[in-house]
Amino acid sequence: MESSxxxxxxxxxxxIPFVLMLLTIAIAPLFLEHWWEKNQNKLIVSxxxxxxxxxxxxxxxLTPKLTETLLFDYVPFIILLGALFTVTGGIHLKxxxxxxxxxxxxxxxxxxxxxxxxGTTGAAMxxxxxxxxxxxxxxxxxxxxxxxxxxxxxxxxxxxxxxxPPLFLLYLRGVEFTWFFxxxxxxxxxxxxxxxxxxxxxxxxxxxxxxGNIIEDIVNVEPIKMVGxxxxxxxxxxxxxxxxxxxxxxxxxxxxxxxxxxxFKLLQSGVLVVMAVLSLIxxxxxxxxxxxxxxxxxxxxxxxxxxxxxxxxxxxxxxxxNAKSFGLQEPWHFYYATGALSSFLDNAPTAVSLYELATGxxxxxxxxxxxxxxxxxxxxxxxxxxxxxxxxxxxxxxxMVKAIAEENKIQMPSFFGYMIxxxxxxLLPIYIIAHLIFI
Numbered sequence: 553m554e555s556s557x558x559x560x561x562x563x564x565x566x567x568i569p570f571v572l573m574l575l576t577i578a579i580a581p582l583f584l585e586h587w588w589e590k591n592q593n594k595l596i597v598s599x600x601x602x603x604x605x606x607x608x609x610x611x612x613x614l615t616p617k618l619t620e621t622l623l624f625d626y627v628p629f630i631i632l633l634g635a636l637f638t639v640t641g642g643i644h645l646k647x648x649x650x651x652x653x654x655x656x657x658x659x660x661x662x663x664x665x666x667x668x669x670x671g672t673t674g675a676a677m678x679x680x681x682x683x684x685x686x687x688x689x690x691x692x693x694x695x696x697x698x699x700x701x702x703x704x705x706x707x708x709x710x711x712x713x714x715x716x717p718p719l720f721l722l723y724l725r726g727v728e729f730t731w732f733f734x735x736x737x738x739x740x741x742x743x744x745x746x747x748x749x750x751x752x753x754x755x756x757x758x759x760x761x762x763x764g765n766i767i768e769d770i771v772n773v774e775p776i777k778m779v780g781x782x783x784x785x786x787x788x789x790x791x792x793x794x795x796x797x798x799x800x801x802x803x804x805x806x807x808x809x810x811x812x813x814x815x816f817k818l819l820q821s822g823v824l825v826v827m828a829v830l831s832l833i834x835x836x837x838x839x840x841x842x843x844x845x846x847x848x849x850x851x852x853x854x855x856x857x858x859x860x861x862x863x864x865x866x867x868x869x870x871x872x873x874n875a876k877s878f879g880l881q882e883p884w885h886f887y888y889a890t891g892a893l894s895s896f897l898d899n900a901p902t903a904v905s906l907y908e909l910a911t912g913x914x915x916x917x918x919x920x921x922x923x924x925x926x927x928x929x930x931x932x933x934x935x936x937x938x939x940x941x942x943x944x945x946x947x948x949x950x951x952m953v954k955a956i957a958e959e960n961k962i963q964m965p966s967f968f969g970y971m972i973x974x975x976x977x978x979l980l981p982i983y984i985i986a987h988l989i990f991i
Contacts, residue, residue, distance in 0.1 A: 562873065566608065566866035569601040573863045574897040577856060578945050582967055591852050598859025605863045617865055624814050625724055626861040628821050630854050632720055633671070635790055635824040640674030641845045642783040642835035647776035651687040651769055653754040656696055657747055659683050660703045664743045667708030668715040670787055676705040676949040677843070682776065684960050689769035692757040694964065697957045698974045699750040703743055705949035706941035710739040710933070714794060716947070718894075718903030718936035724817070725907060726922035727929065729795040734926075738934055738990045745982045780839040786827040793823040849952060860901050868908040875912025883931040883991045886910060890935030891983065895942035903936035931991050938983050942975045943967065 576597055580588040587593055609618045649655060659679060667675040683700060687693040709715025712732050713723035719732060797820040799808040871878075880886055886906055893902040910924040910932065921929045940947035944954055944967055954964050965973055 562612075562866060562870050564870065566605075567870055569605045570860075570863040570867040570901075573597070573601050573859050574901065577898060578896055581945065581951065591848060591855055594852060595855040595858075598855055598862075602859040602862035605866065609865060614865070614869075617869070618862070621861055621865050624817050625721070626857065628724060628817050629717070629720060629861075630850075630857065631821045631824050632714070632790075632794070633673070633717065633853055634850050635828040636671040636674045636714065636787075637850045638828040639783045639786045639790065639831045640670050640678055641843055642831045642839055643678055643778065643780040644839045644842045645678060645682045645776060645778050646685075646774075646842065647682060648685045648688070648772055648774040649776060650773060651690050651693075653751055653758050655686065656683070656754055657751045659686070660699060660750060661743070661747055663700070663704030664708035664739075664747075667704055668711035668739075669791060671714055672705050672709040672716050672947065673849075673949045673952070675708065676700070676953055679704060680953050680956050681843075684957065684962070688960070689765050689772060690758075691761055691765055693962060695750070695753055695757065697953065697962060697964065698970070699746060699753075701950050701953050702941040702975075702979055703746050703750075705953055706947050707739070707742050707746060707938055710735045710742075710937050712791070712794075714791060716937045716940070717900035718940075719933060721900055721904050722907060722922065722929070722933060723794070725904070728800070728921075729798075731921055731929075732933070735930065735933060738930075738986055741989065742938060742982060742986050745985070746979075749978060749982075779842075780835050782834055783831050786831045789827045789830075790824055793820050793827070797823060849948075853948065857900075860898070864901050864904065867905060871905060871908045872912040875909045878909060878913075880909060880913060883927045884987060886928050887931040887935045887987055887991050890932050891939030891942070894936045894939040895946050898945075899936040899940040899947055903932055906932045906935075927991065934986065934990070938979075938986065941979055942971065944970055 580597075606618055609615065659682070663675050663679045666678070670678070680700065683696065684693075687696055706716070709719070710732065713720040713727070713729060715732075719727075723729065723732075797816060799812045799816050803812065880889060886909075890899075890902055890906045893905070907922075907924065907929075910928050914920070914924050914928065917923060917925055920926055941950065944950045957964055964970075
């Protein structure tokens with residue numbers, strides 16, 4: 553069977569496993585919390601939905617598509633996240649400084665910058681414990697964790713494909729590394745707005761703090777110290793690998809074919825593995841122990857995204873062929889469609905789905921990026937990254953930050969409480985303004 557015939561006749565029901573996969577990820581943590589905590593159960597779900605989908609793709613003659621998805625999308629994706637996770641896990645910040653509003657705002661601002669270069673997960677895991685330690689004597693600190701999720705775990709990751717998983721998947725589909733710097737004005741506005749609101753809010757609550765808490769905070773001061781700084785060298789290696797180990801660095805555009813692209817993806821992945829191994833060799837075990845480093849989070853991501861990438865294949869093919877029937881034409885359509893789905897589903901597959909929808913909608917593009925108009929790509933990237941902070945399940949680091957805060961006896965809002973008390977009244981208005989300015 554010819555691939556073109558397969559694409560035009562691919563049935564709608566073939567996307568059911570993908571829908572079930574995303575719904576499981578969204579719902580299971582809420583209603584099957586203890587069962588879902590075990591990574592083996594996540595793998596069971598991924599295989600239960602992924603294996604039938606893989607068999608179907610093979611039967612209908614799409615074995616090359618399945619191979620390409622696993623070898624040149626899934627593997628580079630997991631290796632990048634694994635490398636960032638390993639390297640950033642070898643950097644430890646310790647200390648307890650005064651939890652003044654300006655100090656807390658600077659913490660979040662630094663996180664916003666780091667997130668784009670060490671990933672939202674890496675930046676969040678590096679800074680969340682120092683932020684909690686700094687604020688441990690304060691009575692009012694839940695709001696700090698909420699803004700930390702918004703800024704460090706999400707909005708800060710807009711500037712490079714290292715910043716957030718949806719951007720890396722768009723990078724794998726042809727968006728140049730440096731193109732994401734075009735999002736700098738939106739990154740600056742969004743994070744500046746969030747930090748301004750946070751500073752005002754924290755200043756108000758700081759004045760309401762009991763005097764005894766403030767005195768205790770002043771007395772119990774320990775300078776911030778960093779150990780494991782050599783890992784920044786490996787982090788630079790990761791950034792350089794993603795930015796420069798591409799066919800465009802060595803060949804003219806006309807000389808680049810699919811084979812070269814695939815070989816460079818594998819070469820790039822090999823260098824990333826080397827960076828991770830170097831981090832493991834040269835980082836003292838005590839540093840990772842201080843970070844409470846565990847492989848469980850990256851194993852969780854690997855298991856979940858195995859199912860996502862396999863089940864996503866029929867969905868992407870269906871969207872590419874039937875894109876025009878969905879009626880999405882304007883940039884704001886893609887911004888809010890990506891944002892709405894990214895709020896309640898994982899923002900990485902959401903971004904890819906909307907990208908495929910765009911490739912089928914805009915068939916002839918001059919001067920675009922990765923085959924779609926620049927403004928549409930901008931809308932998808934912004935929608936995926938920004939709206940990933942609208943719920944605890946929109947982006948991977950969100951739940952991790954929440955869990956660490958609760959381990960430290962910080963009473964976090966419930967799933968819907970987070971939305972009602974924070975994201976709908978603070979984040980959404982800022983994201984609407986961002987749309988009006990930048991899209």
